[in-house]
Amino acid sequence: MTGSVKNILIVVLIIAACAIVYSQVVGFDFINIDDRAYVWENPAVQSGLNSRSIAWAFSAMYAGNWHPLTWLSHMLDAQMFGPWAGGHHLTNAILHTVNSLLVYFVLRSMTGCTWKSATVALLFAVHPAHVESVAWIAERKDVLSTTFWLLTMIAYVRYARSADKGWHKMIPVVILFALGLMAKSMLVTLPFVLLLCDYWPLDRLKTRSDLRPLIIEKLPLFALTIASSVITYIAQSSVGATASMSYIPRETRFANSIISYGRYLKMLVYPFDLGNYYPLDTTSIDPIALASAVIALAVISILVWRYRNGHEYLFTGWLWFLGTLVPVIGFIQVGLQSHADRYTYIPYMGLFVMIVWGVADLSKRFSLNLKVPAAITVVVVLSLTTLAYRQTSLWRSSDALYTHTLSFTRNNQMLLSNLCLFYVAKADAATANEKCTELLAQMPPSADASEILGYLKIQTGKYDEAVRLLQDAARMDPASAQILLRLAQAQALRGDAGVAEQTIMTAMTMKNAGENPQIVAETTVAIADSFAKSGRRDKATEYYQRALAVIPNMPQARAGLEKLGVK
Numbered sequence: 001m002t003g004s005v006k007n008i009l010i011v012v013l014i015i016a017a018c019a020i021v022y023s024q025v026v027g028f029d030f031i032n033i034d035d036r037a038y039v040w041e042n043p044a045v046q047s048g049l050n051s052r053s054i055a056w057a058f059s060a061m062y063a064g065n066w067h068p069l070t071w072l073s074h075m076l077d078a079q080m081f082g083p084w085a086g087g088h089h090l091t092n093a094i095l096h097t098v099n100s101l102l103v104y105f106v107l108r109s110m111t112g113c114t115w116k117s118a119t120v121a122l123l124f125a126v127h128p129a130h131v132e133s134v135a136w137i138a139e140r141k142d143v144l145s146t147t148f149w150l151l152t153m154i155a156y157v158r159y160a161r162s163a164d165k166g167w168h169k170m171i172p173v174v175i176l177f178a179l180g181l182m183a184k185s186m187l188v189t190l191p192f193v194l195l196l197c198d199y200w201p202l203d204r205l206k207t208r209s210d211l212r213p214l215i216i217e218k219l220p221l222f223a224l225t226i227a228s229s230v231i232t233y234i235a236q237s238s239v240g241a242t243a244s245m246s247y248i249p250r251e252t253r254f255a256n257s258i259i260s261y262g263r264y265l266k267m268l269v270y271p272f273d274l275g276n277y278y279p280l281d282t283t284s285i286d287p288i289a290l291a292s293a294v295i296a297l298a299v300i301s302i303l304v305w306r307y308r309n310g311h312e313y314l315f316t317g318w319l320w321f322l323g324t325l326v327p328v329i330g331f332i333q334v335g336l337q338s339h340a341d342r343y344t345y346i347p348y349m350g351l352f353v354m355i356v357w358g359v360a361d362l363s364k365r366f367s368l369n370l371k372v373p374a375a376i377t378v379v380v381v382l383s384l385t386t387l388a389y390r391q392t393s394l395w396r397s398s399d400a401l402y403t404h405t406l407s408f409t410r411n412n413q414m415l416l417s418n419l420c421l422f423y424v425a426k427a428d429a430a431t432a433n434e435k436c437t438e439l440l441a442q443m444p445p446s447a448d449a450s451e452i453l454g455y456l457k458i459q460t461g462k463y464d465e466a467v468r469l470l471q472d473a474a475r476m477d478p479a480s481a482q483i484l485l486r487l488a489q490a491q492a493l494r495g496d497a498g499v500a501e502q503t504i505m506t507a508m509t510m511k512n513a514g515e516n517p518q519i520v521a522e523t524t525v526a527i528a529d530s531f532a533k534s535g536r537r538d539k540a541t542e543y544y545q546r547a548l549a550v551i552p553n554m555p556q557a558r559a560g561l562e563k564l565g566v567k
Contacts, residue, residue, distance in 0.1 A: 003114075010104060010118040017125045017381070018097040021388045025089035025135055028396045032425065033276070033418050034138035037063050039074055039088060041518040043551045048079030061235040063515065069183040070141040088137045095143035096134040100125035102150035103349065109157050111201045116360060119377055120352040126384045127348060128271040128391040129264075132341040135395035136276070141184035142345050148180030149187055149346060156194055160202050165217070174220045181224060185232040186346070189324045191221035196319055200312035229327075255285045257330040260339040262293025264325070265300075267344065268351055271384070274391055275405025277414050280338040313357040320350025398422040416440065417448045424452070429460045447477035451486060458490050466490035481510035482519060489523040497530035497539070521550040525557055532560060541566050 030040055039045055044056040049072065057071035073091065081087025103124045107117035124130070133142035155172040162169055180187040198204040198214050205214060215222075267274070300318065308315045324347040328340070363373045394404050402419040406412055420436040427435065436456055440449045454469035470487035477483060484507035492500035504523055507513055513520065528543030541564055547557040 006114055014100050014121055014125055017122055018100055021126055021392055022093040022134055025093055026086035028089050030085045032398045032422050038138040043517050045074045045078050049075045064236045066231050066235045067141050067183055070144055073140055073144055092134050092143050095147055099146050106150050106153045116356050119356045122381050123352045126388045128274055128388040129267050129341045129344045131388055131391040133345045135392050139342050142342055145180050145184035145187050148176055152176040177221055178224055181228040185228045186327050188225040188228050191218045191225055192323055193320055196316045200316045253330050255290055256338055258293045259289045260329055262296055263339050264344055265296055271387055273408045274341055276401055278338045279412050314354055317350040317354035321347045413443050416443055417452055420452050424456050447473040451483050455486055463490050463494035481507045481513040485519045485523045489526045492526040492530040497527055500527045517550050521547045521554055528560055537564055
């Protein structure tokens, strides 16, 4: 079989594997965690690509992130597909397919090994842990940034192989890396991975004296890493996403980080019970899980060090896995999840290399017929494809995904709350009330529970109860602008326009007030309607115009102004 025929066959196999697993996503809906803020309730995204939205993409630290390229990709999708979720899903699936192909081309160009590189690419394409990154529209940043990660590696390999190492040859590497960071900041570890690749397989790091010039040539990359890390920390801190040391002690963070490494290793070989949110237990540490993770990490590290000579891929692959997880492993806790499937998207490449090259070496050592590792590969890839297809199917809707995850997680208030919100949005009022009452009874009293029930009472026209519940929520979480906005909405709908005005003014002074423009606009219209009913035309006009400033051409605000005779 000629080289070109092999390449065509491998490309077809990779595309077919991705299509088998992910073609189903074109029939899926949005997920009501993050997809709301990222797509369907985001006015800038919904407006498509235009001068205002592009300027917003590059200036906003919305939802605790600065990733303008990701915003631009969502805007392009909104312009092309509108409210059809399947189109947004399709873009993710295409990007994942491109990434799987790039994994093959990157490894083949670095190692010269065709079938080993193809096997790693197939594992990358169909591993169930990668489903979250692909099937969740809001994780566009994962698949898009990885495209730039791999393109950066291709550019770097060309630079490393060139005879002339002039600084201008690094310009494509720096540009592609910068673009990747503008899609997701998790790429900050890429310069360190390139150093690992200098050791193996590029064989540029042979002695200690080689290290200094290799670091110097990457100084622009390290500078971008530092800048991106600072911007990300500021963005996350601005919305309170970085949990404080007082709330999650350093010891708990460190223990959970070690346990998470163990979970990711387990997930690699046992990809079952995968969901979309695993709550962090901040009150206790599982000693068995911690001890198991410590032993696993220690044993693998010792073996990797012992057999590094002659098996350099073990050293590169293992440090690739450990190092690329550092930004999200929990040393600096962002959010209250213990771990996440999506965090494996790049790190697993290192483990896949270790496994594939390791199996090949073992086959040689024991003089196994090539058909044996080939048969094992086929069985593993087919099994993972089946599991990934099933895992992907769970992402068809919020209720299917959350119900599945709740079946094997405990104290998962995040999903209980969002499942309730799903019923509020999708079911009739009576069904939503029944479902939410049942779901929220499983949670201890919390601001989330009171806010959701308050919102449900707004939907059913029980404004007095809504005000009471939202006041309770505001007492439990006084830093939440969203709760105060909902409270102002309930107060306005009850007829207390003046009180609602004071409440929204307080809410808009909070740093997280702009996280959900849709709620701001809805509340502003409710206050305008209340002023209009009480005969306060001046105030009503003012608040309708404020709503239009948040969401231009908002139908409810336009209709209100028309009733007042204001153009």
